Amino acid sequence: SQQGEEDPQALSIQEGENATMNCSYKTSINNLQWYRQNSGRGLVHLILIRSNEREKHSGRLRVTLDTSKKSSSLLITASRAADTASYFCATDAEGGSNYKLTFGKGTLLTVNP
Amino acid sequence: SAVISQKPSRDICQRGTSLTIQCQVDSQVTMMFWYRQQPGQSLTLIATANQGSEATYESGFVIDKFPISRPNLTFSTLTVSNMSPEDSSIYLCSVGTGDHGEQYFGPGTRLTVT
Numbered sequence: 001s002q003q004g005e006e007d008p009q010a011l012s013i014q015e016g017e018n019a020t021m022n023c024s025y026k027t028s029i030n031n032l033q034w035y036r037q038n039s040g041r042g043l044v045h046l047i048l049i050r051s052n053e054r055e056k057h058s059g060r061l062r063v064t065l066d067t068s069k070k071s072s073s074l075l076i077t078a079s080r081a082a083d084t085a086s087y088f089c090a091t092d093a094e095g096g097s098n099y100k101l102t103f104g105k106g107t108l109l110t111v112n113p
Numbered sequence: 114s115a116v117i118s119q120k121p122s123r124d125i126c127q128r129g130t131s132l133t134i135q136c137q138v139d140s141q142v143t144m145m146f147w148y149r150q151q152p153g154q155s156l157t158l159i160a161t162a163n164q165g166s167e168a169t170y171e172s173g174f175v176i177d178k179f180p181i182s183r184p185n186l187t188f189s190t191l192t193v194s195n196m197s198p199e200d201s202s203i204y205l206c207s208v209g210t211g212d213h214g215e216q217y218f219g220p221g222t223r224l225t226v227t
Binding site: 030031033035040041042043044045048050088092097098099100101102103104105106 | 117144146154155156157158161203205207209211212213214215216217218219220221223
């Protein structure tokens with residue numbers, strides 16, 4: 001299965017600290033995306049990194065991709081209580097549709113004020 | 114980006130009944146999808162809703178259980194038929210508008226089957 005695995009499953013930090021979440025996947029991909037979900041609501045797209053990219057930034061977010069290890073990390077710097085949410089990585093299989101996504105199991109991030 | 118609404122936001126249904134979930138988008142989109150998120154789990158793609166033709170279902174999902182309509186480029190429905198408690202989940206629709214597979218999600222419909 002293509003399904004990604006995030007670790008840790010849960011992460012609790014203090015406001016102002018950095019949070020790092022990891023994602024591993026099993027087969028070659030076109031792109032890898034990260035999404036945020038607040039308390040069982042809809043998902044919000046955060047960032048997409050292509051298979052030929054190694055690092056990407058967006059505001060306080062930094063994503064890295066290591067295709068040789070089939071892994072990605074999401075770093076949130078200077079975390080805020082509002083960052084409390086579940087974070088999912090999603091991949092699409094190389095050669096397949098960019099829109100057919102397989103989601104990982106997610107990391108529940110709690111940022112304590 | 115796209116603004117997506119879903120109705121109902123939540124429902125409690127009895128075993129053996131059916132529920133139709135609506136998804137409305139504020140602009141015309143080609144790619145529209147339905148996902149299921151079981152309690153405490155990740156998202157699983159149910160099907161791609163194709164405008165003017167039958168939906169494309171993923172492995173493990175069948176049209177008799179999850180019939181989907183897509184009458185135009187801004188609207189789709191998903192019906193959960195003959196429900197059982199195992200169907201209790203959040204059901205989400207999404208649309209694809211980016212060049213590389215980015216998707217925008219509706220707020221979800223939380224379904225509880227008793």
